Amino acid sequence: MSFLEVLNAKGWYFLGRLLEGLPWTVASFVCSLAFALVFGLFVALLRLSPWRLLRIPAVTYIEFFRGTPALVQVFVIYFGLPDIGFQPSPFQAAVVGLGLNGAAYLSEIYRAGIEAIHRGQMEASLSLGMTPARAMRYIILPQAIRTMLPPMTNFAIVLLKDTAIIFAVGVSELMSNARELVTETLQSAVVYVMVGVIYLCMTIPMARIAARLERSKQAWQ
Amino acid sequence: MNPLLRIVDLHKRFVSLEVLSGIDLNVARGEKVSIIGPSGSGKTTLLRCINYLEKPSSGHIYIDGNLIGEKQTNGGYVHLSDRELAKERQEIGFVFQRFNLFPHLTALGNVTIAPQKVLGLSKDEAERRGREMLEKVGLSHKINEYPERLSGGQQQRVAIARVLAMQPKLMLFDEATSALDPELIGEVLRVMRQLAEEGSTMVIVTHEIQFAGEVSDRVVFMDQGRIVEQGPPRDVLLNPRQPRTREFLKHLQER
Numbered sequence: 001m002s003f004l005e006v007l008n009a010k011g012w013y014f015l016g017r018l019l020e021g022l023p024w025t026v027a028s029f030v031c032s033l034a035f036a037l038v039f040g041l042f043v044a045l046l047r048l049s050p051w052r053l054l055r056i057p058a059v060t061y062i063e064f065f066r067g068t069p070a071l072v073q074v075f076v077i078y079f080g081l082p083d084i085g086f087q088p089s090p091f092q093a094a095v096v097g098l099g100l101n102g103a104a105y106l107s108e109i110y111r112a113g114i115e116a117i118h119r120g121q122m123e124a125s126l127s128l129g130m131t132p133a134r135a136m137r138y139i140i141l142p143q144a145i146r147t148m149l150p151p152m153t154n155f156a157i158v159l160l161k162d163t164a165i166i167f168a169v170g171v172s173e174l175m176s177n178a179r180e181l182v183t184e185t186l187q188s189a190v191v192y193v194m195v196g197v198i199y200l201c202m203t204i205p206m207a208r209i210a211a212r213l214e215r216s217k218q219a220w221q
Numbered sequence: 222m223n224p225l226l227r228i229v230d231l232h233k234r235f236v237s238l239e240v241l242s243g244i245d246l247n248v249a250r251g252e253k254v255s256i257i258g259p260s261g262s263g264k265t266t267l268l269r270c271i272n273y274l275e276k277p278s279s280g281h282i283y284i285d286g287n288l289i290g291e292k293q294t295n296g297g298y299v300h301l302s303d304r305e306l307a308k309e310r311q312e313i314g315f316v317f318q319r320f321n322l323f324p325h326l327t328a329l330g331n332v333t334i335a336p337q338k339v340l341g342l343s344k345d346e347a348e349r350r351g352r353e354m355l356e357k358v359g360l361s362h363k364i365n366e367y368p369e370r371l372s373g374g375q376q377q378r379v380a381i382a383r384v385l386a387m388q389p390k391l392m393l394f395d396e397a398t399s400a401l402d403p404e405l406i407g408e409v410l411r412v413m414r415q416l417a418e419e420g421s422t423m424v425i426v427t428h429e430i431q432f433a434g435e436v437s438d439r440v441v442f443m444d445q446g447r448i449v450e451q452g453p454p455r456d457v458l459l460n461p462r463q464p465r466t467r468e469f470l471k472h473l474q475e476r
Contacts, residue, residue: 123274124321124380128335128387129311131303138338143325 006190014181014194021177022198028094028163028173033156035099040106045136047111058107065104071165073097078169094166102159109155113148114140146214153210157203164199174198223286225250225422226271226391231280233266233446240266242446244280248391248424253417255425255433255454258443259469264426265318267443268393271424272313273306284312284391311339314384314392318399320376322368328355328379329364332386340387347386354382358412374405378412385416392416394425430473434458442466 001009046058065073074097081088088096117140125135167176178195182188224247233241240263248254256264269275271282273290281298282289289309291298301309323331332351336342342350355364358378368376377397384392394413398406410432417423417436427433433440433454440457442450442465450463461467 118321120317120319120321121323124315124317124323126307127272127274127310127313127315127317128383129307129339130335131307133303134307134338138334139323143323 003189006187010185010187010190011194014185014187014191017181018174018177018191018194018198021172021174024091024171024173025160025163025175028091028098028166028171029160031095032098032102032163033159035095036102036106036155036159039099040103041110043103043107044110044114047107048114062104062107065101066108070098070101070162071168073101074166074169090166090169090171093169094163094171098159098162098166102155105155106152109148109151110144112151113144116147117143149210149214153207156210157206160203160206161199224248225252225285226424227283227286228267228271229281229283231267231270231282232278233263233270233275234278240446241270241277244446244448246441246448248422251420251422252439253423253425253437254439254441255427255437256441256443257427257430257433257469258449262443263446264443265395268315268395268424268426271391271393272310272315274315276300284309289313307339311387312390314387314389316377316380316384316392316394316397318396320368320373320380320400322376322380322383324368327365327367328360328371328382331368331379332383335383336386350386351382354385355379357385357415358382359408372405373401374408377401377409381409381412381416391422391424394423394427396426396428398427398429428473430458430470442469444469 043058043061046054047062049055049058074093077088077097078090078093081093114136121139121143122132122135125139126132130138163173164175167173167179170176174195178191181191185191226246226248228244228246231241231244232239244263244267246254246267256267258264266275270277271289276290281291287309288298290306291300292305323334326334329348329351332354333344333347336347336350337344352361352364355361358381360375360378360382363371363375363379368379371379381397397413398409401409406429410429413423413425414432414436425433425437435454437454439451440454441448442457442461442463444465450457450461450466456462457466458470461470
Protein backbone atom coordinates (compact mmCIF):
# COMPACT_ATOMS: atom_id res chain seq x y z
CA MET A 1 0.00 0.00 0.00
CA SER A 2 1.25 3.44 -0.83
CA PHE A 3 1.55 6.28 1.67
CA LEU A 4 -1.69 7.90 0.52
CA GLU A 5 -3.61 4.65 0.53
CA VAL A 6 -2.56 3.99 4.12
CA LEU A 7 -3.43 7.54 5.08
CA ASN A 8 -6.82 7.20 3.41
CA ALA A 9 -7.62 3.85 5.00
CA LYS A 10 -6.22 4.34 8.51
CA GLY A 11 -5.77 8.09 8.87
CA TRP A 12 -8.65 8.80 11.21
CA TYR A 13 -7.88 5.76 13.36
CA PHE A 14 -4.22 6.79 13.67
CA LEU A 15 -5.16 10.36 14.46
CA GLY A 16 -7.50 9.25 17.26
CA ARG A 17 -4.83 7.05 18.82
CA LEU A 18 -2.16 9.76 18.54
CA LEU A 19 -4.34 12.49 20.02
CA GLU A 20 -4.88 10.39 23.13
CA GLY A 21 -1.29 11.34 23.95
CA LEU A 22 -1.81 15.04 23.33
CA PRO A 23 -2.99 15.97 26.86
CA TRP A 24 0.26 14.60 28.32
CA THR A 25 2.34 16.48 25.76
CA VAL A 26 0.51 19.71 26.51
CA ALA A 27 0.59 19.17 30.28
CA SER A 28 4.31 18.45 30.39
CA PHE A 29 4.99 21.42 28.10
CA VAL A 30 2.94 23.86 30.17
CA CYS A 31 4.26 22.64 33.52
CA SER A 32 7.92 22.56 32.52
CA LEU A 33 7.61 25.98 30.83
CA ALA A 34 6.11 27.48 33.99
CA PHE A 35 8.82 25.87 36.07
CA ALA A 36 11.56 27.13 33.73
CA LEU A 37 10.13 30.67 33.58
CA VAL A 38 10.05 31.06 37.36
CA PHE A 39 13.25 29.23 38.18
CA GLY A 40 15.11 30.76 35.23
CA LEU A 41 14.32 34.28 36.47
CA PHE A 42 15.61 33.31 39.90
CA VAL A 43 18.86 31.97 38.39
CA ALA A 44 19.24 35.10 36.23
CA LEU A 45 18.88 37.38 39.26
CA LEU A 46 21.54 35.38 41.10
CA ARG A 47 23.72 35.57 38.02
CA LEU A 48 23.38 39.38 37.98
CA SER A 49 23.98 39.76 41.69
CA PRO A 50 26.85 42.00 42.79
CA TRP A 51 28.00 39.20 45.14
CA ARG A 52 30.32 36.52 43.79
CA LEU A 53 28.98 34.05 46.33
CA LEU A 54 25.61 34.13 44.55
CA ARG A 55 26.97 34.41 41.01
CA ILE A 56 29.17 31.32 41.18
CA PRO A 57 26.41 28.78 41.91
CA ALA A 58 24.28 30.39 39.19
CA VAL A 59 27.02 30.15 36.57
CA THR A 60 27.78 26.56 37.62
CA TYR A 61 24.12 25.67 37.34
CA ILE A 62 23.81 27.19 33.88
CA GLU A 63 26.96 25.50 32.54
CA PHE A 64 25.97 22.14 33.96
CA PHE A 65 22.34 22.04 32.84
CA ARG A 66 22.99 23.62 29.47
CA GLY A 67 25.92 21.34 28.80
CA THR A 68 24.23 18.01 29.38
CA PRO A 69 21.35 16.52 27.35
CA ALA A 70 17.85 17.05 28.75
CA LEU A 71 17.22 13.34 28.44
CA VAL A 72 20.17 12.55 30.68
CA GLN A 73 18.78 14.97 33.27
CA VAL A 74 15.34 13.37 33.12
CA PHE A 75 16.96 9.92 33.50
CA VAL A 76 19.04 11.00 36.47
CA ILE A 77 15.92 12.32 38.18
CA TYR A 78 13.76 9.32 37.33
CA PHE A 79 16.28 6.55 37.93
CA GLY A 80 18.64 8.31 40.33
CA LEU A 81 16.34 9.88 42.91
CA PRO A 82 14.94 6.51 44.09
CA ASP A 83 18.46 5.78 45.37
CA ILE A 84 18.08 8.57 47.88
CA GLY A 85 14.60 7.43 48.83
CA PHE A 86 12.30 9.43 46.58
CA GLN A 87 10.45 7.89 43.66
CA PRO A 88 9.06 10.52 41.28
CA SER A 89 6.32 9.60 38.83
CA PRO A 90 7.37 9.63 35.15
CA PHE A 91 5.47 12.86 34.66
CA GLN A 92 7.12 14.55 37.67
CA ALA A 93 10.57 13.47 36.51
CA ALA A 94 9.86 14.78 33.01
CA VAL A 95 8.59 18.17 34.19
CA VAL A 96 11.43 18.71 36.65
CA GLY A 97 14.07 17.53 34.15
CA LEU A 98 12.82 19.67 31.26
CA GLY A 99 12.18 22.55 33.66
CA LEU A 100 15.69 22.54 35.11
CA ASN A 101 17.19 22.27 31.65
CA GLY A 102 14.96 25.06 30.33
CA ALA A 103 15.71 27.33 33.29
CA ALA A 104 19.39 27.27 32.34
CA TYR A 105 18.55 28.56 28.83
CA LEU A 106 15.88 31.02 29.98
CA SER A 107 18.13 32.53 32.65
CA GLU A 108 20.53 33.58 29.91
CA ILE A 109 17.65 35.11 27.92
CA TYR A 110 16.51 37.01 31.02
CA ARG A 111 20.05 38.16 31.72
CA ALA A 112 20.63 39.47 28.20
CA GLY A 113 17.25 41.27 28.30
CA ILE A 114 17.95 42.87 31.66
CA GLU A 115 21.49 43.88 30.74
CA ALA A 116 20.22 45.56 27.57
CA ILE A 117 18.30 48.11 29.65
CA HIS A 118 20.31 51.30 30.08
CA ARG A 119 21.97 51.75 33.49
CA GLY A 120 20.20 55.10 33.87
CA GLN A 121 16.88 53.33 34.31
CA MET A 122 18.09 51.56 37.44
CA GLU A 123 19.75 54.75 38.70
CA ALA A 124 16.58 56.79 38.21
CA SER A 125 14.55 54.14 40.04
CA LEU A 126 16.98 54.01 42.95
CA SER A 127 17.14 57.80 43.19
CA LEU A 128 13.34 57.83 43.57
CA GLY A 129 13.66 55.60 46.62
CA MET A 130 12.92 52.23 45.05
CA THR A 131 14.81 49.19 46.30
CA PRO A 132 16.68 47.26 43.58
CA ALA A 133 13.96 44.59 43.78
CA ARG A 134 11.14 47.12 43.20
CA ALA A 135 13.10 48.75 40.38
CA MET A 136 13.51 45.35 38.75
CA ARG A 137 9.81 44.59 39.03
CA TYR A 138 8.27 47.90 37.99
CA ILE A 139 10.89 49.44 35.72
CA ILE A 140 13.49 47.03 34.37
CA LEU A 141 11.57 43.80 33.71
CA PRO A 142 8.56 45.42 32.00
CA GLN A 143 11.01 46.97 29.51
CA ALA A 144 13.20 43.90 29.20
CA ILE A 145 10.20 41.67 28.37
CA ARG A 146 10.02 43.32 24.98
CA THR A 147 13.52 42.26 23.93
CA MET A 148 13.14 38.89 25.63
CA LEU A 149 9.94 37.89 23.89
CA PRO A 150 11.37 36.68 20.56
CA PRO A 151 14.08 34.43 22.07
CA MET A 152 11.55 33.19 24.63
CA THR A 153 9.16 32.16 21.88
CA ASN A 154 11.98 30.25 20.23
CA PHE A 155 12.69 28.59 23.52
CA ALA A 156 9.04 27.63 24.04
CA ILE A 157 8.87 26.08 20.58
CA VAL A 158 12.03 24.07 21.24
CA LEU A 159 10.65 22.98 24.60
CA LEU A 160 7.36 21.83 23.10
CA LYS A 161 9.24 19.66 20.63
CA ASP A 162 11.60 18.42 23.35
CA THR A 163 8.70 16.96 25.28
CA ALA A 164 8.96 14.18 22.68
CA ILE A 165 11.94 12.72 24.55
CA ILE A 166 10.01 11.92 27.71
CA PHE A 167 8.40 8.81 26.28
CA ALA A 168 11.74 7.33 27.39
CA VAL A 169 10.62 7.34 31.02
CA GLY A 170 7.15 6.14 30.11
CA VAL A 171 4.95 9.23 29.91
CA SER A 172 2.30 8.26 27.35
CA GLU A 173 2.46 11.48 25.34
CA LEU A 174 2.29 11.92 21.56
CA MET A 175 5.60 10.31 20.70
CA SER A 176 5.08 7.32 22.92
CA ASN A 177 1.67 6.67 21.35
CA ALA A 178 3.27 7.00 17.94
CA ARG A 179 5.84 4.33 18.75
CA GLU A 180 3.15 1.97 20.03
CA LEU A 181 1.17 2.51 16.86
CA VAL A 182 4.19 1.81 14.68
CA THR A 183 4.93 -1.41 16.57
CA GLU A 184 1.35 -2.53 16.02
CA THR A 185 0.90 -1.52 12.38
CA LEU A 186 4.47 -1.14 11.01
CA GLN A 187 3.28 2.05 9.21
CA SER A 188 6.16 4.19 10.44
CA ALA A 189 6.15 6.70 7.57
CA VAL A 190 2.49 7.65 7.85
CA VAL A 191 2.49 7.70 11.68
CA TYR A 192 5.59 9.82 12.08
CA VAL A 193 4.56 12.29 9.38
CA MET A 194 1.24 12.69 11.16
CA VAL A 195 3.07 13.27 14.45
CA GLY A 196 5.17 15.96 12.76
CA VAL A 197 2.04 17.68 11.47
CA ILE A 198 0.43 17.61 14.92
CA TYR A 199 3.50 19.36 16.39
CA LEU A 200 3.39 21.93 13.59
CA CYS A 201 -0.27 22.62 14.35
CA MET A 202 0.85 23.72 17.81
CA THR A 203 4.12 25.50 17.06
CA ILE A 204 2.90 27.70 14.20
CA PRO A 205 0.09 29.32 16.22
CA MET A 206 2.56 29.85 19.08
CA ALA A 207 4.88 31.80 16.82
CA ARG A 208 1.90 33.84 15.57
CA ILE A 209 0.71 34.74 19.07
CA ALA A 210 4.23 35.73 20.04
CA ALA A 211 4.56 37.99 17.01
CA ARG A 212 1.32 39.71 17.98
CA LEU A 213 2.42 40.14 21.60
CA GLU A 214 5.67 41.62 20.42
CA ARG A 215 3.85 44.22 18.33
CA SER A 216 1.55 45.23 21.19
CA LYS A 217 4.55 45.72 23.50
CA GLN A 218 6.05 48.05 20.95
CA ALA A 219 3.28 50.57 21.40
CA TRP A 220 5.52 52.84 23.46
CA GLN A 221 8.56 52.52 21.28
CA MET B 222 21.31 76.39 62.58
CA ASN B 223 22.12 72.90 61.41
CA PRO B 224 22.80 72.65 57.71
CA LEU B 225 20.37 70.48 55.70
CA LEU B 226 23.26 68.86 53.86
CA ARG B 227 26.67 68.37 55.41
CA ILE B 228 29.54 66.74 53.55
CA VAL B 229 32.64 65.89 55.56
CA ASP B 230 36.02 65.08 54.02
CA LEU B 231 34.59 63.15 51.07
CA HIS B 232 36.99 61.14 48.94
CA LYS B 233 36.19 59.03 45.90
CA ARG B 234 38.72 56.88 44.09
CA PHE B 235 38.11 54.87 40.92
CA VAL B 236 40.86 52.24 41.06
CA SER B 237 43.95 54.50 41.08
CA LEU B 238 42.28 57.74 39.98
CA GLU B 239 41.20 60.04 42.79
CA VAL B 240 38.15 61.95 41.56
CA LEU B 241 37.27 63.64 44.84
CA SER B 242 40.09 64.62 47.17
CA GLY B 243 38.51 65.76 50.38
CA ILE B 244 35.32 67.74 49.88
CA ASP B 245 33.73 69.63 52.77
CA LEU B 246 30.48 71.38 51.99
CA ASN B 247 27.45 72.55 53.95
CA VAL B 248 24.14 73.55 52.41
CA ALA B 249 21.53 75.32 54.53
CA ARG B 250 17.80 74.69 54.29
CA GLY B 251 16.41 76.67 51.36
CA GLU B 252 19.85 77.49 50.03
CA LYS B 253 20.66 77.28 46.32
CA VAL B 254 24.20 76.18 45.60
CA SER B 255 25.64 75.95 42.09
CA ILE B 256 28.72 73.89 41.41
CA ILE B 257 30.78 74.91 38.41
CA GLY B 258 34.11 73.75 37.07
CA PRO B 259 35.82 72.14 34.10
CA SER B 260 34.77 68.64 33.02
CA GLY B 261 36.58 66.00 35.00
CA SER B 262 36.68 68.22 38.07
CA GLY B 263 34.48 65.79 40.02
CA LYS B 264 31.24 67.84 40.17
CA THR B 265 29.01 65.07 38.87
CA THR B 266 30.70 62.45 41.05
CA LEU B 267 30.15 64.66 44.08
CA LEU B 268 26.46 64.95 43.26
CA ARG B 269 26.15 61.20 42.69
CA CYS B 270 27.84 60.50 46.03
CA ILE B 271 25.27 62.63 47.87
CA ASN B 272 22.51 60.11 47.14
CA TYR B 273 24.89 57.16 47.08
CA LEU B 274 24.62 56.36 43.38
CA GLU B 275 28.39 56.30 43.90
CA LYS B 276 29.70 54.90 47.14
CA PRO B 277 32.26 57.32 48.62
CA SER B 278 35.69 55.84 49.28
CA SER B 279 35.82 57.72 52.57
CA GLY B 280 34.15 60.64 54.30
CA HIS B 281 30.56 61.12 55.42
CA ILE B 282 27.38 62.76 54.23
CA TYR B 283 24.58 63.95 56.49
CA ILE B 284 21.10 65.15 55.64
CA ASP B 285 19.23 66.79 58.48
CA GLY B 286 21.89 65.36 60.77
CA ASN B 287 21.29 61.76 59.58
CA LEU B 288 24.16 59.85 58.05
CA ILE B 289 23.48 58.91 54.42
CA GLY B 290 24.30 55.44 53.11
CA GLU B 291 25.82 54.13 56.31
CA LYS B 292 25.19 53.90 60.01
CA GLN B 293 27.34 54.14 63.05
CA THR B 294 27.80 51.09 65.21
CA ASN B 295 30.18 50.67 68.13
CA GLY B 296 32.67 49.13 65.69
CA GLY B 297 32.61 52.09 63.29
CA TYR B 298 30.58 52.76 60.14
CA VAL B 299 28.71 50.09 58.18
CA HIS B 300 26.87 50.42 54.86
CA LEU B 301 23.11 50.40 54.92
CA SER B 302 20.96 47.62 53.46
CA ASP B 303 19.16 48.27 50.16
CA ARG B 304 15.93 48.90 52.02
CA GLU B 305 17.42 51.41 54.46
CA LEU B 306 19.26 53.19 51.67
CA ALA B 307 16.08 53.40 49.56
CA LYS B 308 14.28 55.05 52.49
CA GLU B 309 16.96 57.75 52.70
CA ARG B 310 16.95 58.36 48.98
CA GLN B 311 13.25 59.25 49.05
CA GLU B 312 14.25 62.57 50.56
CA ILE B 313 16.83 63.38 47.88
CA GLY B 314 15.60 64.20 44.39
CA PHE B 315 17.98 63.68 41.49
CA VAL B 316 17.58 65.18 38.02
CA PHE B 317 19.81 63.50 35.44
CA GLN B 318 21.56 65.00 32.46
CA ARG B 319 19.93 62.39 30.19
CA PHE B 320 16.49 62.59 31.90
CA ASN B 321 16.23 58.80 32.37
CA LEU B 322 12.47 58.80 32.03
CA PHE B 323 10.84 55.36 32.04
CA PRO B 324 10.01 54.77 28.36
CA HIS B 325 7.28 52.20 29.05
CA LEU B 326 5.23 54.66 31.11
CA THR B 327 3.34 57.82 30.11
CA ALA B 328 4.33 61.19 31.54
CA LEU B 329 1.75 60.71 34.29
CA GLY B 330 2.92 57.12 34.83
CA ASN B 331 6.49 58.33 35.24
CA VAL B 332 5.41 60.86 37.85
CA THR B 333 3.08 58.55 39.81
CA ILE B 334 5.00 55.27 39.95
CA ALA B 335 7.30 56.16 42.85
CA PRO B 336 4.61 57.84 45.00
CA GLN B 337 2.49 54.70 44.54
CA LYS B 338 5.10 52.00 44.91
CA VAL B 339 7.46 53.73 47.33
CA LEU B 340 5.29 56.07 49.42
CA GLY B 341 2.26 53.78 49.22
CA LEU B 342 -0.15 56.45 47.96
CA SER B 343 -3.40 55.25 46.40
CA LYS B 344 -3.67 55.50 42.63
CA ASP B 345 -6.10 58.43 42.87
CA GLU B 346 -3.96 60.28 45.34
CA ALA B 347 -0.77 59.70 43.32
CA GLU B 348 -2.50 60.86 40.13
CA ARG B 349 -3.85 63.98 41.79
CA ARG B 350 -0.36 64.83 42.97
CA GLY B 351 1.12 63.84 39.60
CA ARG B 352 -1.23 66.10 37.63
CA GLU B 353 -0.45 68.95 39.98
CA MET B 354 3.30 68.49 39.45
CA LEU B 355 2.98 68.18 35.67
CA GLU B 356 0.89 71.35 35.67
CA LYS B 357 3.60 73.07 37.67
CA VAL B 358 6.18 72.27 34.98
CA GLY B 359 3.72 73.36 32.27
CA LEU B 360 2.87 69.95 30.81
CA SER B 361 -0.80 69.46 31.69
CA HIS B 362 -1.51 68.86 28.02
CA LYS B 363 1.04 66.04 27.74
CA ILE B 364 0.13 63.79 30.67
CA ASN B 365 -0.77 60.82 28.50
CA GLU B 366 2.19 61.02 26.13
CA TYR B 367 5.03 58.53 26.22
CA PRO B 368 8.55 60.01 26.64
CA GLU B 369 9.41 59.04 23.06
CA ARG B 370 6.85 61.57 21.83
CA LEU B 371 8.18 64.46 23.94
CA SER B 372 10.95 66.92 23.14
CA GLY B 373 14.10 66.89 25.25
CA GLY B 374 12.97 69.94 27.19
CA GLN B 375 9.58 68.39 27.87
CA GLN B 376 11.21 65.14 28.96
CA GLN B 377 13.43 66.96 31.40
CA ARG B 378 10.44 68.84 32.81
CA VAL B 379 8.62 65.51 33.32
CA ALA B 380 11.76 64.27 35.09
CA ILE B 381 11.63 67.30 37.39
CA ALA B 382 7.92 66.71 38.07
CA ARG B 383 8.74 63.07 38.86
CA VAL B 384 11.21 64.23 41.50
CA LEU B 385 8.80 66.86 42.90
CA ALA B 386 6.07 64.26 43.35
CA MET B 387 8.26 62.61 45.99
CA GLN B 388 8.43 65.91 47.90
CA PRO B 389 12.15 65.66 48.58
CA LYS B 390 13.96 67.80 51.14
CA LEU B 391 16.86 68.33 48.77
CA MET B 392 17.06 68.42 44.97
CA LEU B 393 20.19 67.64 43.00
CA PHE B 394 20.51 68.72 39.36
CA ASP B 395 23.25 67.06 37.34
CA GLU B 396 23.85 69.24 34.26
CA ALA B 397 20.11 69.19 33.69
CA THR B 398 20.34 71.22 30.47
CA SER B 399 23.56 69.89 28.94
CA ALA B 400 21.84 67.30 26.76
CA LEU B 401 19.31 69.79 25.38
CA ASP B 402 19.23 71.69 22.12
CA PRO B 403 19.94 75.38 22.81
CA GLU B 404 16.38 76.49 22.10
CA LEU B 405 15.01 74.04 24.71
CA ILE B 406 17.27 75.07 27.58
CA GLY B 407 15.18 78.09 28.54
CA GLU B 408 12.02 76.16 29.41
CA VAL B 409 13.92 73.89 31.81
CA LEU B 410 15.80 76.76 33.43
CA ARG B 411 12.47 78.57 33.91
CA VAL B 412 11.12 75.63 35.89
CA MET B 413 14.28 75.44 37.97
CA ARG B 414 14.14 79.17 38.66
CA GLN B 415 10.54 78.82 39.81
CA LEU B 416 11.53 76.04 42.24
CA ALA B 417 14.34 78.18 43.54
CA GLU B 418 11.93 81.06 44.17
CA GLU B 419 9.58 78.72 46.06
CA GLY B 420 12.36 77.98 48.53
CA SER B 421 13.49 74.48 47.56
CA THR B 422 16.96 73.46 48.66
CA MET B 423 18.93 72.86 45.49
CA VAL B 424 22.41 71.77 44.54
CA ILE B 425 22.95 72.46 40.85
CA VAL B 426 25.85 71.23 38.76
CA THR B 427 25.77 73.39 35.67
CA HIS B 428 27.62 74.99 32.80
CA GLU B 429 25.03 77.78 32.59
CA ILE B 430 27.11 80.40 34.37
CA GLN B 431 24.61 83.19 33.91
CA PHE B 432 21.81 81.07 35.33
CA ALA B 433 24.03 80.03 38.25
CA GLY B 434 24.73 83.68 38.94
CA GLU B 435 21.04 84.60 38.94
CA VAL B 436 19.50 81.85 41.07
CA SER B 437 22.28 80.77 43.43
CA ASP B 438 22.95 81.99 46.94
CA ARG B 439 26.41 80.53 46.59
CA VAL B 440 28.65 79.37 43.76
CA VAL B 441 31.24 76.64 44.30
CA PHE B 442 34.12 76.31 41.86
CA MET B 443 35.68 72.85 41.71
CA ASP B 444 38.83 71.68 40.00
CA GLN B 445 40.70 68.36 40.18
CA GLY B 446 38.51 66.93 42.91
CA ARG B 447 38.74 69.90 45.26
CA ILE B 448 36.74 72.99 46.04
CA VAL B 449 38.97 75.82 44.84
CA GLU B 450 36.76 78.75 45.75
CA GLN B 451 33.22 79.44 46.92
CA GLY B 452 31.09 82.37 47.86
CA PRO B 453 28.24 84.62 46.69
CA PRO B 454 27.90 84.62 42.88
CA ARG B 455 29.02 88.22 42.51
CA ASP B 456 32.32 87.38 44.25
CA VAL B 457 33.10 84.05 42.61
CA LEU B 458 31.80 84.90 39.15
CA LEU B 459 32.70 88.58 38.92
CA ASN B 460 35.71 88.96 41.23
CA PRO B 461 37.28 85.53 41.64
CA ARG B 462 40.23 85.41 44.03
CA GLN B 463 41.85 82.26 42.69
CA PRO B 464 43.78 82.32 39.38
CA ARG B 465 42.31 78.92 38.46
CA THR B 466 38.77 80.29 38.74
CA ARG B 467 39.64 83.34 36.67
CA GLU B 468 41.14 81.16 33.98
CA PHE B 469 38.06 78.91 33.85
CA LEU B 470 35.65 81.83 33.61
CA LYS B 471 37.78 83.48 30.94
CA HIS B 472 37.69 80.29 28.87
CA LEU B 473 33.90 80.21 29.12
CA GLN B 474 33.60 83.81 27.91
CA GLU B 475 35.81 83.14 24.93
CA ARG B 476 33.62 80.25 23.86
